[in-house]
Amino acid sequence: MSIRVGDAAEAPPFQKAVLTLLGDTQLRQNVRHATDVITQKRAQVVAEQTDWQELRSAASAIKTHVLQYLDQYLSQFEAACTAAGGHVYWATDADEANRIIVDLVQQHGSREVIKVKTMTSDEIGLNRALEDSGIHPHETDLADMIIQLGNDKPSHIVVPALHKNRQQVREIFMQKMGLRELGDNPEDLTAAARQYLREKFLNVKAGISGANFLIAETGGVCVVESEGNGRMCVTLPDTLIVLAGIEKVIPSFRDLEVFLQLLPRSATGERMNPYNTIWTGTQSSEGPQQLHVVLLDNGRTRVLADREGRQTLHCIRCGACLNTCPVYRQTGGHAYGSIYAGPIGAILTPQLFEMKHAQSLPYASSLCGACYEVCPVKINIPEVLIHLRGRVVREQRASASLEGIAMKVMSRIFSSRRRFEAAQRLGKLAQWPFVSNGWITSLPGELGNWTTARDLRPMPKQSFRDWWREREKGKQS
Amino acid sequence: MTEIHSAARAAIFSRIREANSTINAAMRTAGYQNIQREYQQSASMSRETIVRTFAERLHEYDANVYESTPTAVSSIIAQLLAAYGQRSAIVAKDVPREWLPKDLNWKKEAEASIGDFDKAEDAIIVCETAIAHTGTIVLRDSRRLSLLPDRLLCVVRERQIVETVPEAIKRLQPFAADALTFISGPSATADIEMTRIRGVHGPRILDIIIVRD
Amino acid sequence: MRISLFIACYNDTLFPETGKSVVRLLERLGHQVDFPLEQTCCGQMHYNTGYQAEAMPLMRRFVEIFKDAETVCIPSSSCVGMIRDHYAKMAELSGDTQLMEDVEILLPRIYELSELLVKKLGIEDVGAYYPHRVTYHASCHSLRSLHIGDLPLRLLRKVRGIELVELENIDQCCGFGGTFAVKNGDVSTAMLADKLRCIENSSAEVCTAVDNSCLMHILGGLHRQRAGVRTVHLAEILASTDEVSAT
Numbered sequence: 001m002s003i004r005v006g007d008a009a010e011a012p013p014f015q016k017a018v019l020t021l022l023g024d025t026q027l028r029q030n031v032r033h034a035t036d037v038i039t040q041k042r043a044q045v046v047a048e049q050t051d052w053q054e055l056r057s058a059a060s061a062i063k064t065h066v067l068q069y070l071d072q073y074l075s076q077f078e079a080a081c082t083a084a085g086g087h088v089y090w091a092t093d094a095d096e097a098n099r100i101i102v103d104l105v106q107q108h109g110s111r112e113v114i115k116v117k118t119m120t121s122d123e124i125g126l127n128r129a130l131e132d133s134g135i136h137p138h139e140t141d142l143a144d145m146i147i148q149l150g151n152d153k154p155s156h157i158v159v160p161a162l163h164k165n166r167q168q169v170r171e172i173f174m175q176k177m178g179l180r181e182l183g184d185n186p187e188d189l190t191a192a193a194r195q196y197l198r199e200k201f202l203n204v205k206a207g208i209s210g211a212n213f214l215i216a217e218t219g220g221v222c223v224v225e226s227e228g229n230g231r232m233c234v235t236l237p238d239t240l241i242v243l244a245g246i247e248k249v250i251p252s253f254r255d256l257e258v259f260l261q262l263l264p265r266s267a268t269g270e271r272m273n274p275y276n277t278i279w280t281g282t283q284s285s286e287g288p289q290q291l292h293v294v295l296l297d298n299g300r301t302r303v304l305a306d307r308e309g310r311q312t313l314h315c316i317r318c319g320a321c322l323n324t325c326p327v328y329r330q331t332g333g334h335a336y337g338s339i340y341a342g343p344i345g346a347i348l349t350p351q352l353f354e355m356k357h358a359q360s361l362p363y364a365s366s367l368c369g370a371c372y373e374v375c376p377v378k379i380n381i382p383e384v385l386i387h388l389r390g391r392v393v394r395e396q397r398a399s400a401s402l403e404g405i406a407m408k409v410m411s412r413i414f415s416s417r418r419r420f421e422a423a424q425r426l427g428k429l430a431q432w433p434f435v436s437n438g439w440i441t442s443l444p445g446e447l448g449n450w451t452t453a454r455d456l457r458p459m460p461k462q463s464f465r466d467w468w469r470e471r472e473k474g475k476q477s
Numbered sequence: 478m479t480e481i482h483s484a485a486r487a488a489i490f491s492r493i494r495e496a497n498s499t500i501n502a503a504m505r506t507a508g509y510q511n512i513q514r515e516y517q518q519s520a521s522m523s524r525e526t527i528v529r530t531f532a533e534r535l536h537e538y539d540a541n542v543y544e545s546t547p548t549a550v551s552s553i554i555a556q557l558l559a560a561y562g563q564r565s566a567i568v569a570k571d572v573p574r575e576w577l578p579k580d581l582n583w584k585k586e587a588e589a590s591i592g593d594f595d596k597a598e599d600a601i602i603v604c605e606t607a608i609a610h611t612g613t614i615v616l617r618d619s620r621r622l623s624l625l626p627d628r629l630l631c632v633v634r635e636r637q638i639v640e641t642v643p644e645a646i647k648r649l650q651p652f653a654a655d656a657l658t659f660i661s662g663p664s665a666t667a668d669i670e671m672t673r674i675r676g677v678h679g680p681r682i683l684d685i686i687i688v689r690d
Numbered sequence: 691m692r693i694s695l696f697i698a699c700y701n702d703t704l705f706p707e708t709g710k711s712v713v714r715l716l717e718r719l720g721h722q723v724d725f726p727l728e729q730t731c732c733g734q735m736h737y738n739t740g741y742q743a744e745a746m747p748l749m750r751r752f753v754e755i756f757k758d759a760e761t762v763c764i765p766s767s768s769c770v771g772m773i774r775d776h777y778a779k780m781a782e783l784s785g786d787t788q789l790m791e792d793v794e795i796l797l798p799r800i801y802e803l804s805e806l807l808v809k810k811l812g813i814e815d816v817g818a819y820y821p822h823r824v825t826y827h828a829s830c831h832s833l834r835s836l837h838i839g840d841l842p843l844r845l846l847r848k849v850r851g852i853e854l855v856e857l858e859n860i861d862q863c864c865g866f867g868g869t870f871a872v873k874n875g876d877v878s879t880a881m882l883a884d885k886l887r888c889i890e891n892s893s894a895e896v897c898t899a900v901d902n903s904c905l906m907h908i909l910g911g912l913h914r915q916r917a918g919v920r921t922v923h924l925a926e927i928l929a930s931t932d933e934v935s936a937t
């Protein structure tokens with residue numbers, strides 16, 4: 001099996017990747033501005049939704065339930081979708097999914113496809129697979145276009161180009177669309193995209209989309225978007241291929257009443273995003289005549305098999321955890337080396353990958369808990385991060401690391417009062433070479449990572465317990 | 478392909494069952510019916526407030542909202558088209574004749590080609606239901622007509638407006654397998670510096686006429 | 691009331707003033723404080739870094755020492771968070787039913803300092819006097835694990851002589867995160883820079899919090915910048931009176 005998550009296999013570890021990114025002040029300003037705006041808007045529309053916590057609880061319960069009966073709901077979806085005229089395909093990994101989709105487009109005879117934003121297609125590297133077979137994919141989401149035309153990588157799961165500002169977008173558009181003149185206000189740039197794509201929407205006969213929800217009860221698909229490019233892609237072509245992870249299924253149409261309230265408020269800070277399309281098979285007189293739904297595993301069943309980690313599959317890709325994450329807000333998305341960035345990326349990428357790569361990601365968090373607090377489906381991301389750190393440690397056990405040894409020693413020390421007190425005394429002695437003018441300003445080894453930017457107060461002469469003992473003695477005498 | 482595909486299906490299902498057989502035994506499983514739904518499911522506001530909220534929320538999306546009596550609809554439509562300098566529009570099939578001012582040029586949706594939709598400046602539609610809480614209209618038809626022209630005008634009857642999303646979903650349940658389109662404001666993007674821009678690929682202008690019962 | 695103090699290993703070793711202040715404060719309020727000398731560490735650092743096996747004996751030790759205590763006070767919200775969020779699960783994992791029972795009985799008796807004062811003892815005005823300009827940083831665990839909200843601020847507002855100034859982005863992480871500060875020193879420093887900027891903008895002379903771990907991080911940055919702002923644990927402010935003043 002070849003499980004792939006974008007180019008994450010080749011990505012450098014998080015600690016390395018951040019070094020250049022932290023130096024890119026323009027990128028950091030762009031990321032900060034964008035995340036500030038979304039988090040503020042989100043906070044407002046969440047505050048006015050008085051039943052927010054009840055919605056979160058319901059969403060979490062629905063997702064927990066779905067995963068427990070995932071086989072049943074997937075069969076039900078398959079049967080209903082097929083009965084409504086759709087075709088359902090199964091792919092265990094990225095390569096299989098790519099092959100299925102390329103075959104379908106080739107059978108249809110199209111040399112071009114229009115695509116609406118799907119993270120899953122980035123996960124499996126679909127665009128490259130299409131191009132290798134001589135099929136040109138047109139990304140139609142404004143941000144995805146910016147990424148595609150600029151040969152860039154997405155840095156956010158909802159707003160993939162938030163690391164670019166208007167001047168940078170203008171440059172890309174002028175170059176790639178061959179424009180002599182173009183203003184740099186967002187209106188001009190948006191108008192340029194509209195013009196560039198209109199003709200494609202009307203003429204390209206094959207479309208590819210993701211899915212926000214697959215409805216088991218009806219066999220329907222729900223796509224949530226803002227620009228209208230999604231509606232174009234799922235309505236106008238005569239063949240439509242939907243690519244979705246197997247965890248996207250929900251039991252019934254009714255469940256949309258929960259998710260359609262949570263998702264837009266969390267994702268873009270809107271009460272509702274401009275467009276949701278829900279359609280079933282090929283029954284609509286206005287939709288595509290051919291509908292293919294490709295259901296993807298690519299490591300998801302592995303995540304499912306981990307009792308602690310499986311809640312990761314609840315994710316509805318709203319991006320709220322990225323926007324609120326103090327780490328993401330400093331580094332942007334590229335540091336995570338995966339199309340799934342931020343807190344959700346830090347738990348999803350390593351799990352899909354079976355921890356082989358991306359061992360640095362579970363540590364890319366201060367465990368501040370902001371992600372869990374905003375997550376509309378209540379994924380306890382800090383808990384999963386800690387769980388995954390445990391897996392990293394267990395896997396590295398074999399090779400005795402310095403950290404591992406130190407941790408063992410510390411645990412031994414803390415396991416005995418005598419050893420603990422001895423260590424306190426020893427510490428006071430051991431620190432003196434590093435103390436100058438009452439402060440520690442430089443430490444050796446990994447601890448030096450602290451003193452590169454921060455000082456440290458040395459251990460005081462008397463520990464608390466020494467003071468306590470002295471006081472107790474004084475009381476007795 | 479079918480062989481690979483059925484092998485893949487079998488592999489995925491067996492992995493799911495294996496994962497769940499151990500974990501479900503150790504976890505509490507709850508039936509679908511037992512899922513707690515303590516969120517708001519019915520209206521809490523007066524009819525008047527619901528209509529007002531609907532209008533306010535639409536305003537916040539930069540949609541234009543007009544209130545009308547059943548008899549005044551045609552004159553509002555006439556005024557709007559005049560303001561846009563248009564003498565024609567494509568009209569959805571469920572729009573009643575009497576709403577359409579006489580001396581203008583009406584093209585029926587069923588007779589329009591994709592090119593007509595693309596070229597049209599104005600579309601007139603109706604909806605199945607509308608949600609005050611989110612400023613949303615929900616359509617059962619007119620997927621292309623509500624997407625391709627530059628301006629979209631939807632006539633909403635007061636009784637179609639519900640307060641909350643769950644009430645709307647309940648009303649839509651009989652049509653759950655139809656193609657449904659939820660529209661909340663003009664098409665928009667905030668992909669560039671989080672600045673909200675109206676009208677990317679869908680209509681730039683959304684006009685809503687609320688017809689009081 | 692008889693209150694058992696768990697001081698936390700790093701407070702014991704690095705910040706004895708905090709422990710002394712808790713003792714003075716609680717005794718001033720008429721309570722009897724007890725400090726079991728066998729205590730060491732709650733296991734947080736091990737657990738959060740992925741060394742869950744090594745955290746297990748520390749958890750057992752903590753439970754053994756405090757299981758008969760009436761009320762436990764801990765002046766460190768991250769340790770309380772460790773205990774509340776993970777001990778039950780760890781006990782379950784160990785399969786030791788006695789341990790599971792002990793943990794279940796122990797958990798509701800554990801209080802972070804401001805929880806103890808406001809929620810358990812029902813007191814906001816502890817009679818403190820602290821004539822300085824102070825800003826309060828809400829640590830991550832206090833907010834998002836313990837959900838103590840504004841309890842510390844309620845206590846601070848009743849302190850005589852204090853001038854409380856608001857901290858912008860009060861709930862934003864300072865970038866400490868235990869071993870994160872070392873493993874991801876660069877990002878941690880960038881986060882700290884934001885926090886320091888907010889502290890500076892507040893024009894406070896003292897930054898306080900309910901966790902010395904965050905304060906150690908913040909002070910480390912402030913001192914490197916020679917910023918002229920110091921950090922003081924909430925307990926030390928509350929313990930200070932006209933007669934006994936904290937720094």
Ligand code: SF4
Pocket residue numbers: 266314315316317318319320321322344371374375376377378379
């Ligand atoms: S983990 Fe939660 S907050 Fe993050 S993207 Fe997924 S659903 Fe949204």
